[in-house]
Amino acid sequence: MATFSGGEPGDRAGPAREGHHPLIAQPHTEDEGTVAEAEAEAAQLSTPARPLGEPGRRLDRKSPFFVGLLGAAGVGVAYVLAQAVVTAQHTLILIGLALFLAIGVEPAVSWLVRRRFPRGAAVSAVLLGLLMVVGGFFALAIPVVVEQATAFAHQAPRYLQTLQDRSSPLGQLNGRFGLQQHLQQLLSGGSGVLDAAVSAGKAVLGTLGDLLVVVVLTIYFTADLPRIRRTFYRLVPRSRRPRVILIGDEIFAKVGAYVLGNALISLIAGSVTFGWLLIFGVPYALLLAILVALLDLIPVIGTVVGGITVSLVALTVSWPVALATVGFFLVYRLLEDYLLVPRIIGKVVKVPALVTVVAVLLGGVLLGVIGALVAIPVAAAVLLILHEVTYPRLDRT
Incomplete structure (x- = not known):
């Protein structure tokens, strides 16, 4: 039976000379039996170029036992991974x-x-x-x-009094939709307000x-x-690696162009909105401009929500200002869709309008605001893979 010296604990070359690591399970004795024999063979396998030896032969994948074991293990791993994804979502x-x-x-x-x-x-x-x-x-x-x-x-308080004035724009909206009644129901009960404040505080801290x-x-x-x-x-397998590198780097470039371009477009939206609100004396101009810039990061629906919010605040000034603000956002939306987006990110991302709308809606349903934010570059990546991989293969079959 082969025997080995234990070697010094600090000897870093030990694993290359002997199968039993000098820092693991010492002392090393002859009582290890067949394990000692395997360790002697391990010492022969270990070389300076391959300290842990060469990879062994692959298992027989056609063996019934291996096939059954692999199938059962696959089901178990898939279940565990699904549970882990749900838990860590x-x-x-x-x-x-x-x-x-x-x-x-x-x-x-x-x-x-x-x-x-x-x-x-x-x-x-x-x-x-x-x-x-x-x-x-x-x-x-x-x-x-x-x-x-x-x-x-x-x-x-003045805005609440305006709600009761039927001659004002807010009063007319209150008479048609019952805004004051809804506000009173929302604010009724001190415990409800306190719970809402606590929930809002938790949400802010979590965010x-x-x-x-x-x-x-x-x-x-x-x-x-x-x-x-x-x-x-x-x-990726070596034979497919060059092609994957070309496609992967193109996808990364599309994501980078989209993020930087979307941020620039949102900055433009906020700046233009701020100037418009200052010109027409709409209150809380900076606050509303920041809101529009943040909402504009969300494709398709962000500008719409921001425009509606700003237009409602413009009602506190007058009906003409509110209607002009609605027209301003309609014009800006057209300019953004047909001028800014094509020039800033359209040449790189290249996602059709229909695919953009569908992707944003699906992304919002699946992952909320974050899903809507990443929907367009994900759609661009999917389209690239379809055109470069899926369609050519289907055409050849």
């Missing part, structure tokens, strides 16, 4: 959103890297720039928003926590994206 959505944002800022990072910036410096510069822009925006906007929110709270998780994950994903990309492509 919220966390998986946050991870997916962070990866989506990391791919979105990658064009800017790669642009700096191509100009001889180190990867770490490029990531830091892009993220620091975004942080400065967002931080500066909120530093300027928060005082104004707080001031306008305070003014709204002081003006709330801030999710936002922090997404920001941290986005930073890590952006910094490590080359290795993530490389690992993903190594999971």
